[in-house]
Amino acid sequence: MPRLQEEGSGPVHGFWMSTVGSARPTETGTVHQPTGLDLAMKLHYIKSVYIYSAETTRDLTVMHVKETFFTVLDQISWITGRLRRRDSGRPFIKCNDCGTRVVESQCDLTVDEWLCAPDRSVDESLVYHQPIGPELAYSPLIYIQMTRFKCGGLAIGFSWAHIIGDPHSLSHFFNLWTRALAGEQIYFPKTSDLERCFQNPNSTGKEPVSIKRVDPVGDLWVAPSNSKMTTYSFNILSGIIWKCIAKSRGEPEPVTITIIRSDPNGLKPRVVRNSQMISSVHVDFSVAEAKLEEIVKAIGKATDERSEINKIGESDDGALDFVVYGAKLTFVDMSEVGFYDAKVKDTSPRSVYCNVQGIGDDGEVVVLPAAVEEEMVVTVTLPEDEIEKVKWELKKCGLIKALINGE
Amino acid sequence: MSPPKMPDLSTSTKHKYVKLGYQYLVNNFLTLLLIPILAYTALELFRMGPEEILNHLNSLNFNLLHILCSSFLIIFVSTVYFMSKPRTIYLVDYSCFKPPVTCRVPFATFMEHSRLNLIDSPKSVEFQMRILERSGLGEETCLPPAIHYIPPTPTMDAARSEAELVIFTAMDDLFKKTGLKPKDIDILIVNCSLFSPTPSLSAMIINKYKLRSNIKSLNLSGMGCSASLISVDVARDLLQVHPNSNAVIVSTEIITPNYYQGKERAMLLPNCLFRMGAAAILLSNRRSDRWRAKYNLCHLVRTHRGAEDKSYYCVYEQEDDESHVGINLNKDLMAIAGEALKSNITTIGPLVLPASEQLLFLTSLIGRKIFNAKWKPYIPDFKMALEHFCIHAGGRAVIDELQKSLQLSAEHVEASRMTLHRFGNTSSSSLWYELSYIEAKGKMKRGDRVWQIAFGSGFKCNSAVWKSNRTIKTPTEGPWSDCIDRYPVFIPEVVKL
Numbered sequence: 042m043p044r045l046q047e048e049g050s051g052p053v054h055g056f057w058m059s060t061v062g063s064a065r066p067t068e069t070g071t072v073h074q075p076t077g078l079d080l081a082m083k084l085h086y087i088k089s090v091y092i093y094s095a096e097t098t099r100d101l102t103v104m105h106v107k108e109t110f111f112t113v114l115d116q117i118s119w120i121t122g123r124l125r126r127r128d129s130g131r132p133f134i135k136c137n138d139c140g141t142r143v144v145e146s147q148c149d150l151t152v153d154e155w156l157c158a159p160d161r162s163v164d165e166s167l168v169y170h171q172p173i174g175p176e177l178a179y180s181p182l183i184y185i186q187m188t189r190f191k192c193g194g195l196a197i198g199f200s201w202a203h204i205i206g207d208p209h210s211l212s213h214f215f216n217l218w219t220r221a222l223a224g225e226q227i228y229f230p231k232t233s234d235l236e237r238c239f240q241n242p243n244s245t246g247k248e249p250v251s252i253k254r255v256d257p258v259g260d261l262w263v264a265p266s267n268s269k270m271t272t273y274s275f276n277i278l279s280g281i282i283w284k285c286i287a288k289s290r291g292e293p294e295p296v297t298i299t300i301i302r303s304d305p306n307g308l309k310p311r312v313v314r315n316s317q318m319i320s321s322v323h324v325d326f327s328v329a330e331a332k333l334e335e336i337v338k339a340i341g342k343a344t345d346e347r348s349e350i351n352k353i354g355e356s357d358d359g360a361l362d363f364v365v366y367g368a369k370l371t372f373v374d375m376s377e378v379g380f381y382d383a384k385v386k387d388t389s390p391r392s393v394y395c396n397v398q399g400i401g402d403d404g405e406v407v408v409l410p411a412a413v414e415e416e417m418v419v420t421v422t423l424p425e426d427e428i429e430k431v432k433w434e435l436k437k438c439g440l441i442k443a444l445i446n447g448e
Numbered sequence: 449m450s451p452p453k454m455p456d457l458s459t460s461t462k463h464k465y466v467k468l469g470y471q472y473l474v475n476n477f478l479t480l481l482l483i484p485i486l487a488y489t490a491l492e493l494f495r496m497g498p499e500e501i502l503n504h505l506n507s508l509n510f511n512l513l514h515i516l517c518s519s520f521l522i523i524f525v526s527t528v529y530f531m532s533k534p535r536t537i538y539l540v541d542y543s544c545f546k547p548p549v550t551c552r553v554p555f556a557t558f559m560e561h562s563r564l565n566l567i568d569s570p571k572s573v574e575f576q577m578r579i580l581e582r583s584g585l586g587e588e589t590c591l592p593p594a595i596h597y598i599p600p601t602p603t604m605d606a607a608r609s610e611a612e613l614v615i616f617t618a619m620d621d622l623f624k625k626t627g628l629k630p631k632d633i634d635i636l637i638v639n640c641s642l643f644s645p646t647p648s649l650s651a652m653i654i655n656k657y658k659l660r661s662n663i664k665s666l667n668l669s670g671m672g673c674s675a676s677l678i679s680v681d682v683a684r685d686l687l688q689v690h691p692n693s694n695a696v697i698v699s700t701e702i703i704t705p706n707y708y709q710g711k712e713r714a715m716l717l718p719n720c721l722f723r724m725g726a727a728a729i730l731l732s733n734r735r736s737d738r739w740r741a742k743y744n745l746c747h748l749v750r751t752h753r754g755a756e757d758k759s760y761y762c763v764y765e766q767e768d769d770e771s772h773v774g775i776n777l778n779k780d781l782m783a784i785a786g787e788a789l790k791s792n793i794t795t796i797g798p799l800v801l802p803a804s805e806q807l808l809f810l811t812s813l814i815g816r817k818i819f820n821a822k823w824k825p826y827i828p829d830f831k832m833a834l835e836h837f838c839i840h841a842g843g844r845a846v847i848d849e850l851q852k853s854l855q856l857s858a859e860h861v862e863a864s865r866m867t868l869h870r871f872g873n874t875s876s877s878s879l880w881y882e883l884s885y886i887e888a889k890g891k892m893k894r895g896d897r898v899w900q901i902a903f904g905s906g907f908k909c910n911s912a913v914w915k916s917n918r919t920i921k922t923p924t925e926g927p928w929s930d931c932i933d934r935y936p937v938f939i940p941e942v943v944k945l
Contacts, residue, residue, distance in 0.1 A: 057597055057601070058597065058598045059596045059597045059598065060557055060560075060561065060596060060598075061550075062552065062554060062557060064549035064550075064552070065549070066552075066554065066586075066587040066588055069943075104550070104593070107550055108548075108550050111549055111550050115549075123556065137554065137555070137556035137945075138554040138556060138557070138587065139554065139556035139557050139560055140554075140556075140557050140560075179560050179563060
């Protein structure tokens with residue numbers, strides 16, 4: 042079976058696969074209809090890793106972890122279903138309780154040794170990722186990897202198809218898991234289709250620029266990208282990265298960017314859905330020359346394009362394929378996401394990593410909260426040939442001192 | 449007298465009354481004969497008057513010796529009769545293992561795993577899908593944790609873990625229900641066909657619960673899906689020899705080491721049907737258990753067709769071309785099961801059927817032999833003798849076949865079909881899940897008789913008849929407690945996956 046990770050070559054090895062699902066059967070014939078916004082995100086996947094120290098998880102067995110997933114998935118069994126297409130080509134989820142794939146692996150390093158590397162892209166090998174397809178009916182929407190470290194620590198990595206929901210949803214799902222693990226009764230409210238539509242009073246009716254139509258990918262949902270992407274991360278604040286990227290790219294400058302952040306007016310209580318605010322910023326001036334204050338002011342005036350994207354996603358009855366992350370240089374603000382609320386034995390994870398798989402050519406920057414309060418983790422994903430120039434620009438502003446690889 | 453071709457015409461009301469009259473006449477023949485005799489005697493006595501009666505008695509010349517000898521004779525004969533009567537075997541209670549939800553295998557998961565495990569044999573996967581669609585299983589049947597891996601990881605440790613999980617859970621539940629102390633167990637019989645480690649599973653139980661050193665323990669392996677009733681038979685014989693004793697029977701089938709990993713179609717069938725299950729049963733011959741026992745054992749008949757090659761080879765464990773071990777099910781299985789059933793019925797029929805049915809059957813048999821072989825064989829109406837039926841949930845075809853052979857209604861086979869749907873084919877323990885279903889539905893009344901029929905490799909057909917000692921009140925605890933309200937469900941001919 043083709044796999045994106047190399048087996049046996051790194052410190053992470055093992056890969057025993059099994060399946061977890063929901064505790065009770067779903068009624069036959071139940072389906073879940075994705076909205077236009079869901080369909081627009083279908084070529085993207087959210088990858089997220091939670092690393093816990095040995096003291097917290099040494100006694101946590103695989104069976105215990107799996108049992109808790111059964112409890113949580115019981116409340117939200119549609120994410121364990123499989124995709125089908127209607128005659129018109131529109132994808133929907135058949136709620137057949139097929140389950141999510143769980144992969145068990147071992148790591149030869151201790152948690153401390155693993156977290157030494159300042160470049161957190163090593164966390165990518167703690168996530169088992171497979172794109173959806175080529176057979177939709179047999180592709181799990183979620184992969185969960187459990188990696189046991191040499192010291193007894195545990196990393197839980199998710200590969201979560203964006204069609205199901207946004208990073209907030211994933212974080213909420215896992216937070217509920219930790220609460221269930223602690224023995225709490227958890228409850229996931231059901232969403233009605235009405236709640237999932239987006240009404241934007243300020244809708245301009247224009248074509249959204251944060252989304253790009255791509256050539257049909259058929260049933261293998263991998264975002265096409267012409268450049269090989271690499272990811273680097275380092276501990277600094279973001280905001281001036283746009284300027285650095287603009288400086289390094291030269292002409293034509295990226296004058297339009299996409300900002301993805303959580304919806305401040307989001308529905309409570311939280312459910313699993315795509316509710317992230319996708320807004321677009323366009324400036325008329327040269328970003329490389331402009332003052333930082335002007336750039337930040339322009340970012341503040343971002344226009345919400347969700348309802349337009351939803352409409353485009355619905356067009357042709359959902360049969361078209363799109364790219365949102367990376368269609369234009371995308372900044373993803375996950376600083377409000379409660380990643381560190383996922384407490385096991387009342388202890389937050391040592392480290393949380395989150396990124397998106399399937400990014401378009403214009404690149405993406407993700408800002409995450411760090412384990413230490415007031416600190417941020419920034420992950421930058423750009424075409425390989427651009428990344429060195431951007432690193433140089435960032436060093437020039439004094440934002441990064443040195444990187445372990447490459448310097 | 450009605451002709452033996454009764455079943456064809458029984459729809460007509462007139463014939464119904466004739467049949468009822470006939471049954472009443474034959475079944476109560478002795479009583480009906482006794483009435484005129486009593487009437488005549490009473491009349492005679494009235495005619496004679498008291499003095500004549502006294503004269504008759506005096507003339508018999510009873511003296512003290514005669515009276516004493518007669519009394520001793522009567523007492524002696526009664527004592528011999530009561531001593532030589534076989535001890536009544538009581539089924540005090542039983543408990544069935546309810547698998548944890550983490551072991552659940554919905555259809556979609558089974559098919560997806562099948563595709564990944566048999567990635568080079570799409571035809572075999574297609575075959576499995578068709579079997580599953582028509583199997584009569586539901587979405588809640590369970591497989592042990594080792595089988596949930598892709599590919600399955602059937603280590604010996606995993607098999608032992610499964611055995612410990614299913615057996616100890618069932619036994620703990622039995623102890624709780626009956627108040628039985630482990631040290632009080634006199635006889636322990638475990639039957640598990642396909643997993644036979646050393647030390648045995650019965651030794652495993654003795655070790656876990658610290659049972660007595662003089663316990664009579666037995667471990668039956670290789671005896672197939674009908675082994676539970678074989679265990680009951682052995683327990684019954686042991687309980688005749690040992691007074692004031694009890695016996696615990698554990699019936700199970702361990703799936704982990706026996707999941708077929710090859711691609712031969714005839715051998716993939718058990719993978720689709722066999723699921724996790726276990727039952728623990730407490731039998732006793734103590735009079736003190738008479739009040740709390742649920743059932744008494746009335747009859748137990750074992751039939752073995754192994755002398756015929758056809759029957760012997762129809763369920764056969766063997767290696768395929770790639771050295772994967774699996775159980776090969778022959779296409780003639782249904783026909784052979786039908787014949788085994790006929791043999792069994794011939795023996796158990798006379799024990800349970802009322803005289804009227806036996807007479808009809810005998811007449812039909814004689815008629816077919818002597819007069820005309822083309823006469824339709826009379827199928828005795830077992831519904832007259834027995835209220836409930838527990839047919840081993842071996843598969844949909846087995847239940848269909850038996851329903852047809854015994855002319856049972858859908859309600860009679862409901863327990864079997866619903867057990868197949870909820871738990872799958874749990875092999876030897878399935879009879880106990882079915883009995884549990886009948887109790888959970890509140891249908892078990894005092895005096896009801898239950899017929900348990902099991903088939904197994906060999907080819908064997910074993911059946912037992914129990915009589916209910918008391919009305920079982922609902923709601924009952926047990927494997928059906930959380931889902932009985934959803935049953936019975938309609939099971940379509942083909943489930944579209």
